[in-house]
Amino acid sequence: MSPGGEDEIGSDHMSTGGENPGGDNPGGAGSTSTGSGAATATAVEDIRLEIPVQRPRRAENFVALCFVVSVLATIGLAITYSLGGQVQAEGALLGLGLGGMGVGVAAWGKYLMPQGPFVEDRHELPKPESDRRAFGAAFSRGSVAVERRGFLGKLLGAAIGVFSIVGIFPFLRSLYNPRPGNALDFTFFRRGSRLVRIDGRPVMADDVDVGGVLTVFPEGHAGDAVSQTLLIRASSVPITTLPGRETWSPHGYLAYSKLCTHAGCPVSLYQQQVQQLLCPCHQSVFTLLNGARPIFGPAPRLLPQLPIMDNGDGFLRAQSDFQEPVGPGFWERNTSTTLNPPKTAAGQ
Amino acid sequence: MKSRDAPRPSLEDRTVELARWTDDRFGVAKIGKTALNKIFPDHWSFLLGEIAMYTFVILIITGIFLTLFFVPSTHEVIYHGSYLPLRGQRVSEAYQSTVDISLNVRAGLVMRQMHHWAADIFAAAVVVHLCRIFFTGAFRRPRELNYMIGLTMLILVIVNGFIGYSLPDDQISGAGLRIAFSIFLSLPIIGTWGAFLLWGGNFPGNGDIIPRFYSLHILIIPAVIAGLLVAHLGIMWHQKHTDFPGKEKTNRTVVGSSFWPTYVAKTTGYFFIIFAGLALLGGLFQINPIWLYGSYEPFKVSYAVQPDWYMGWLDGALRIMPAWETQFAGRYLISAPFYPAVVLPGLTFTALYMWPFIEARFTKENRMEHHLLDRPRDRPVRTGLGVGVLSFYVMLFLASSTDVLANTLRVSLNGVLWTFRIGTPTIPIVVGLATYQICKELSRAPGAGLRKRSNVVVRSAEGGYTTVPANIRPGDFEGEPPPESLPEEAVPRGAMGDRRRRPDEGGEEVGVGVDRTEATAVTPPRRFGGFFRPWHRPAGNS
Numbered sequence: 045m046s047p048g049g050e051d052e053i054g055s056d057h058m059s060t061g062g063e064n065p066g067g068d069n070p071g072g073a074g075s076t077s078t079g080s081g082a083a084t085a086t087a088v089e090d091i092r093l094e095i096p097v098q099r100p101r102r103a104e105n106f107v108a109l110c111f112v113v114s115v116l117a118t119i120g121l122a123i124t125y126s127l128g129g130q131v132q133a134e135g136a137l138l139g140l141g142l143g144g145m146g147v148g149v150a151a152w153g154k155y156l157m158p159q160g161p162f163v164e165d166r167h168e169l170p171k172p173e174s175d176r177r178a179f180g181a182a183f184s185r186g187s188v189a190v191e192r193r194g195f196l197g198k199l200l201g202a203a204i205g206v207f208s209i210v211g212i213f214p215f216l217r218s219l220y221n222p223r224p225g226n227a228l229d230f231t232f233f234r235r236g237s238r239l240v241r242i243d244g245r246p247v248m249a250d251d252v253d254v255g256g257v258l259t260v261f262p263e264g265h266a267g268d269a270v271s272q273t274l275l276i277r278a279s280s281v282p283i284t285t286l287p288g289r290e291t292w293s294p295h296g297y298l299a300y301s302k303l304c305t306h307a308g309c310p311v312s313l314y315q316q317q318v319q320q321l322l323c324p325c326h327q328s329v330f331t332l333l334n335g336a337r338p339i340f341g342p343a344p345r346l347l348p349q350l351p352i353m354d355n356g357d358g359f360l361r362a363q364s365d366f367q368e369p370v371g372p373g374f375w376e377r378n379t380s381t382t383l384n385p386p387k388t389a390a391g392q
Numbered sequence: 393m394k395s396r397d398a399p400r401p402s403l404e405d406r407t408v409e410l411a412r413w414t415d416d417r418f419g420v421a422k423i424g425k426t427a428l429n430k431i432f433p434d435h436w437s438f439l440l441g442e443i444a445m446y447t448f449v450i451l452i453i454t455g456i457f458l459t460l461f462f463v464p465s466t467h468e469v470i471y472h473g474s475y476l477p478l479r480g481q482r483v484s485e486a487y488q489s490t491v492d493i494s495l496n497v498r499a500g501l502v503m504r505q506m507h508h509w510a511a512d513i514f515a516a517a518v519v520v521h522l523c524r525i526f527f528t529g530a531f532r533r534p535r536e537l538n539y540m541i542g543l544t545m546l547i548l549v550i551v552n553g554f555i556g557y558s559l560p561d562d563q564i565s566g567a568g569l570r571i572a573f574s575i576f577l578s579l580p581i582i583g584t585w586g587a588f589l590l591w592g593g594n595f596p597g598n599g600d601i602i603p604r605f606y607s608l609h610i611l612i613i614p615a616v617i618a619g620l621l622v623a624h625l626g627i628m629w630h631q632k633h634t635d636f637p638g639k640e641k642t643n644r645t646v647v648g649s650s651f652w653p654t655y656v657a658k659t660t661g662y663f664f665i666i667f668a669g670l671a672l673l674g675g676l677f678q679i680n681p682i683w684l685y686g687s688y689e690p691f692k693v694s695y696a697v698q699p700d701w702y703m704g705w706l707d708g709a710l711r712i713m714p715a716w717e718t719q720f721a722g723r724y725l726i727s728a729p730f731y732p733a734v735v736l737p738g739l740t741f742t743a744l745y746m747w748p749f750i751e752a753r754f755t756k757e758n759r760m761e762h763h764l765l766d767r768p769r770d771r772p773v774r775t776g777l778g779v780g781v782l783s784f785y786v787m788l789f790l791a792s793s794t795d796v797l798a799n800t801l802r803v804s805l806n807g808v809l810w811t812f813r814i815g816t817p818t819i820p821i822v823v824g825l826a827t828y829q830i831c832k833e834l835s836r837a838p839g840a841g842l843r844k845r846s847n848v849v850v851r852s853a854e855g856g857y858t859t860v861p862a863n864i865r866p867g868d869f870e871g872e873p874p875p876e877s878l879p880e881e882a883v884p885r886g887a888m889g890d891r892r893r894r895p896d897e898g899g900e901e902v903g904v905g906v907d908r909t910e911a912t913a914v915t916p917p918r919r920f921g922g923f924f925r926p927w928h929r930p931a932g933n934s
Contacts, residue, residue, distance in 0.1 A: 125498060125499060128498070129498040129499055131501045131502055131505075131675055132675050132676055133675070134499055134502045134675050135502050135505075135506075135671055135672055135673075135674050135675005135676050136672065136675055136676060138502065138668075138671035138674075138675065139668045139669070139671035139672035139675065140668070141668075141671075142664045142665075142667040142668035142671055143664065143665060143668030143669075143671075143672075144668075145661070145664040145668075146661045146662065146663065146664025146665030146666070146667065146668050147661065147664075147665060148661065149657055149658075149660050149661030149664060150657070150658050150660075150661025150662055150664075150665060151661070152657050152661070153653070153654050153655070153656070153657025153658035153659075153660075153661055154657075154658060157649075157653050157654040157657055158649065158650070158654060159434075159649045159654060160431075160647070160648060160649045160650065160654075161640070161647045161648060161649070162431055162647070162648065162649065162650055163431070163640060163645050163646070163647050164429070164430070164431035164632075164645065164646045164647075165644060165645055165646075166632055166643075166644050166645060166646060166763060169534050169631065169761060216589060223585075223588070224584040224585060224587075224588045224594075227588075227593070227594050228577075228584065228594060242689075242691070259691050267689070267690070267691070268690075269570075269594075269595050269596045269690030269691070270594055270595065272690065272691040302691060305728075306574075306710075306715075306728050306729065307570070307571045307574040307575070307710060307728075307729050308570050308571065308573065308574040308595065309567060309570055309571065309693055309697075310690070310691050310692065310693045312691070312692065312693050313695075323693075324693050324694060324695050324696075324697055324795070325567060325571065325693060325697055326707075326710050326711045327711060327794060327795055327805055327809065328715075338715060340805075340806060340809070341711070341715070341809065342710060342711060342712075342713045342714065342715050342728055342732075343715055343728070344715040344716065344717035344727075344728045345717065371574070372574035372577055372578065372727055372728070372729065373577070373578060373717055373725045373726075373727025373728060374577040374578065374583055374584050374725065374727055375577075375579070375580050375581055375582075375583050375584060375724055375725060375726075375727075376584060376723075376724065376725075377719075377725040377727070378722075378723055378724075378725075
């Protein structure tokens with residue numbers, strides 16, 4: 045092969061390639077692995093090293109410029125960093141430092157390295173039929189050996205199955221005691237719970253102006269994600285109270301769970317003019333005029349209402365917990381005993 | 393020590409010696425030769441997968457930096473850091489450490505923003521890569537399994553992106569977690585248990601979710617992605633690239649440049665270019681300024697709460713879904729988020745996983761191997777269907793900004809919602825049918841989309857000039873043999889095929905008129921310039 049490689053020196057490599065299909069190929073890895081002396085001299089002439097541009101000097105200069113820019117930018121990055129750092133400068137200099145390398149190396153590859161086109165044959169993925177048959181036989185040999193004691197296999201399957209079922213429970217159980225129980229059915233509101241603000245101060249009956257709104261929690265649980273309740277002192281627009289809720293709103297106060305019945309986001313926008321509540325997550329709208337009924341968007345149920353009272357000491361208190369689970373729906377949510385079965389809401 | 397007189401061995405000799413040294417120890421001569429000579433077809437669309445791969449690498453690099461400072465804990469502390477508006481507020485340690493990374497750790501904000509941008513671009517690259525695979529039919533036999541591996545990675549990328557988005561425990565990510573909890577709850581039978589298990593109790597849980605998400609985000613899911621990535625690339629390497637059909641590009645060949653050194657140089661450069669682009673984004677374009685949002689408080693939420701883009705379609709579906717909730721058997725409830733947030737993604741990915749087999753059932757194309765790509769217009773049904781479905785998800789994505797659209801356009805929220813409720817199911821049908829029809833028309837039009845043949849001005853030996861249609865497409869030149877083939881792996885000798893003969897030998901080439909040559913015709917020497925021209929197309933000499 046080495047002589048072959050040397051013979052090519054000075055010959056018209058184009059025609060060699062054309063007229064000698066196959067025979068030319070040993071000149072590739074073959075000549076480089078054995079031909080030592082002449083290799084350097086032939087490198088420039090080597091067809092496999094031919095580059096795709098006419099003016100390599102210009103390409104070379106461009107690549108060099110890229111690398112110089114990269115070096116300078118990276119030095120600049122080091123200076124910026126040591127002076128305390130500045131995010132825009134860091135980003136720009138890091139970008140230049142990496143970009144100089146990137147553009148330079150890619151341009152080197154594109155303009156100064158052989159592009160071919162070279163052709164490679166695909167190998168057949170399926171192997172000869174004899175191999176395939178042997179493969180199948182090897183596979184089936186094992187299967188047959190296993191099947192010969194089929195009942196053992198079934199028992200092993202049973203052992204694995206039982207182990208998986210039984211073994212997974214301690215693993216899951218050890219994550220934490222996750223038993224939902226009836227945790228989703230209740231909040232921390234109890235009969236007589238004072239309504240408190242996020243900072244724990246209780247709400248007096250005259251604390252909220254007409255048309256005002258306040259987020260309240262049960263006493264002792266300020267900030268609780270589930271018990272959060274919207275206390276609204278509705279303006280003088282006539283409001284229809286749902287049947288059975290006539291005593292729930294002293295002083296014109298209405299208290300609704302703040303959890304959207306769609307996906308549980310806090311329904312936190314109160315549109316005073318139209319007496320509506322809007323959830324900013326998915327734009328469900330509830331109308332206060334009629335028991336926080338959803339009138340727009342994907343929420344399927346009324347916001348649960350909290351019955352509140354004023355015992356005469358000036359504090360607003362809960363009459364009881366919510367009478368249905370608050371927040372989004374879940375599989376076991378059973379509202380058949382509550383005041384507002386979803387049927388009344390679903391008509392929206 | 394070598395004698396001063398001995399000539400220094402040439403680079404070639406030293407390289408060959410290195411190869412021998414390596415082979416003595418690992419016996420990799422054969423496989424190494426094959427690998428170095430491996431042919432990579434040049435087409436710009438092959439870079440989409442590389443963007444995904446390199447953003448993953450950059451995610452790991454920047455992510456390691458962030459782990460050095462992030463504290464995955466929801467334990468509440470009083471903020472005493474350098475950002476004055478937060479001073480004295482109760483924040484979680486996760487949030488505080490993220491603010492510290494952003495404002496106090498040197499280069500921390502650049503790293504955090506690069507990490508976030510990289511995640512968004514990673515997901516985008518995977519999706520666009522998927523589109524290329526789908527519309528060109530690259531998922532067909534023998535690549536169905538690799539396609540499914542890629543889909544699995546897409547799911548993991550979306551999941552891990554959401555989890556990473558949740559880690560800073562800021563106001564917006566908390567709202568996302570709240571919705572995720574509700575989606576878990578909506579699962580029939582296992583929903584309540586699953587949600588309580590993952591969160592460690594009713595929302596917002598027992599402080600377990602952030603540490604759990606942390607180990608998922610930095611360890612478990614990246615490890616799975618890395619494993620699948622290796623499999624994905626290994627299978628791709630073994631099966632070899634697909635390519636668009638062209639002269640010399642048959643179902644049995646791969647045409648392009650070789651792995652070493654050309655492809656290595658290009659792809660390394662490309663890695664740094666992507667890294668640089670992310671550095672520029674991370675430094676110059678703000679993303680997720682959590683110090684403005686505040687630590688998560690379950691009773692707060694604000695206008696324009698939106699997830700990262702790859703979750704937008706799910707959020708949009710949640711918004712435009714009618715308020716359907718079914719109580720049945722007097723005892724059980726299918727809750728509202730179930731249809732848009734569980735059924736829709738379930739159907740989406742089931743259909744994607746099944747597609748190669750569904751299509752093969754109708755076309756019977758799985759009887760043979762496919763290594764040549766389809767032009768999308770040649771497959772009107774697949775392309776129409778794909779574009780239609782794609783437009784469905786684009787509509788859902790746009791629907792995730794209903795509130796912003798209503799505010800920006802000053803139209804009613806109601807109007808925007810109903811536009812999307814009506815448009816999301818109907819527009820895809822129109823778009824799909826239109827695409828189908830356009831594909832049909834294009835395939836009927838003679839020569840549509842074919843690149844025009846170049847003209848070459850040739851000076852004859854007598855000195856006259858003539859313009860001739862360029863004979864520069866391979867095979868155009870009379871009697872020209874096809875390009876040399878690389879020996880297959882089975883052949884012990886390895887070498888590059890030869891470069892093609894120049895078509896204009898005999899006449900001095902003056903110039904090529906039109907820069908529209910066949911993809912495979914790399915014959916005219918290229919001038920330096922036009923860095924952003926597609927890699928595969930010769931620049932011409934105009």
